[in-house]
Amino acid sequence: MIGLIRVFTAKDNEVLQAHGNLIHKQFEVPVMSRSIPDQPLGIYDDASEELALPKIVELGIQMEQEGCRLLIVSCAADPGVRELRSRVSIPVIGAGSSAALVALSLGEPVGLLGITEGIPPVMKVLLDELIVGYCRPEGVSNTTDLLTEAGRQTALEGARSLVQKGAKAIVFACTGFSTISFADVIRKELQVPVVDIVEAEGLMAANYYKQIISAS
Amino acid sequence: MIGLIRVFTAKDNEVLQAHGNLIHKQFEVPVMSRSIPDQPLGIYDDASEELALPKIVELGIQMEQEGCRLLIVSCAADPGVRELRSRVSIPVIGAGSSAALVALSLGEPVGLLGITEGIPPVMKVLLDELIVGYCRPEGVSNTTDLLTEAGRQTALEGARSLVQKGAKAIVFACTGFSTISFADVIRKELQVPVVDIVEAEGLMAANYYKQIISAS
Known part of the structure; x- marks a missing residue:
């Protein structure tokens, strides 16, 4: 077990x-x-x-x-x-360390999506220079906000802006995105790999x- | 594909x-x-x-x-x-990077098993302070040597010495050990996790x- x-x-x-x-x-x-x-x-x-x-x-x-x-x-x-x-x-x-390490195996620039103020230090230290940006979707400060259509739309726009900045993959820096299966939304809409933290x-x-x- | x-x-x-x-x-x-x-x-x-x-x-x-x-x-x-x-x-x-990253997710001291002179730089840089030792089994300089009973015995003794030095897991620094399914031998004999590189x-x-x- x-x-x-x-x-x-x-x-x-x-x-x-x-x-x-x-x-x-x-x-x-x-x-x-x-x-x-x-x-x-x-x-x-x-x-x-x-x-x-x-x-x-x-x-x-x-x-x-x-x-x-x-x-x-x-x-x-x-x-x-x-x-x-x-x-x-x-x-x-x-x-956090698992997600950062899986992202590192890809070796490409990544964008992080979270709902807290900054990137968790354990992820920041590991991903270091590969980080092109961190996005906390506007108006989303807890996972409940992600359950609304507006919240999902803002989060998707956040991921899109990270890809426009040069991210070759999106990494979740919060488990809340896993709970709502947001990885599949990004994969389908933006056609980039997602490191789902869970x-x-x-x-x-x-x-x-x-x-x-x-x-x- | x-x-x-x-x-x-x-x-x-x-x-x-x-x-x-x-x-x-x-x-x-x-x-x-x-x-x-x-x-x-x-x-x-x-x-x-x-x-x-x-x-x-x-x-x-x-x-x-x-x-x-x-x-x-x-x-x-x-x-x-x-x-x-x-x-x-x-x-x-x-x-090499994949094996090192999987080992890093465990966060414990590791011993590396290889058949070349030293640890591949990409693995050394990533694993850094977690490396307790590197072992190139005596008399084993190519993967064919691993196919003999003597070669396997020497390699197993090498892994055992790394565990005795404090390694909590063994990491293959050569794909030759994967080809001969040596991970299962170590797992069964020494009861430690093995990061098989393939x-x-x-x-x-x-x-x-x-x-x-x-x-x-």
Whole structure:
């Protein structure tokens, strides 16, 4: 079983399972999702990240004890990934680093699409000079805004402007775009590859998980 | 169709198809393999690399013209990858960079197993501080040596010594280990994840190829 950590307190089970379901469907691996307690708004600034870190580490340790063979921290900022790696004996995959690494394999200029103020540092450091721009679609500050037709249209225009700036691929710097399957919209409309951040963490996680299982 | 470039002149069709067959089997994508002309010994020093580069670029351009939608340069040194990216309009995936990036997603110390004198620069730069050691198994200087029981035993001992040095995963720095399915031997014997370099190029290539096809 893969243990997937959501870094906010999910209000219902469907929301909690969203990333795990995408990964299970695409890579045929079993995923158990859990969310950290008492943070309904998740991580949105330094203080909320500091509050979340020990909860992520504690949850990861607990999931290893419950039998998980690999952990995913499903957030673009990779919060707690480094800390968890020193506290558990199983592999830990981060969403932000996975997406950046998949984009790096293409070796082409990329545009990042997010809903936060800036690019998560873990992605910025890895992609570095390949980044042609970052776009936070106007009027979109949380994933609910992406569920409206206006929000989707603005996000698509944002992706289009990144391609016009020279991006050869679009990289999601927020998992919210994965939840609404926005990658397919961009692929069809703009004919460029998209590094979907939940797909990327699933790609890396499933690759390691399958060998762990087949060797044991 | 994915176009896969072998950086030596294959003496028979089975050898030519080896990497493509592994990728086709594991990722269910169509692969067409070609090898560069007049270099039966492939790339083994600076002079032979210089000789090979224009051939790799020419072959890649030709494969794009023949309808390939993505190219793989199936060699740990990523020869010609940078040059090809500026000459074709389709994605170009390198073996060495793909393996290093998959290893980076794990974020743990790794040991590299190769048959050449040193670590290919493209892998060294990416993996950097995570490298605990490089091992060229004693008496193994070409992939044929790996086909003997003695060669396999030496290579397994090499991998074991890297794990003893603190490697949490083994990364192939040569595609020859992939051809003989050596990853499974290490996984079973040493219980550590292995980044098989042909699997890694296939993982990255198939991820992009599938979206190119589904969007068109």
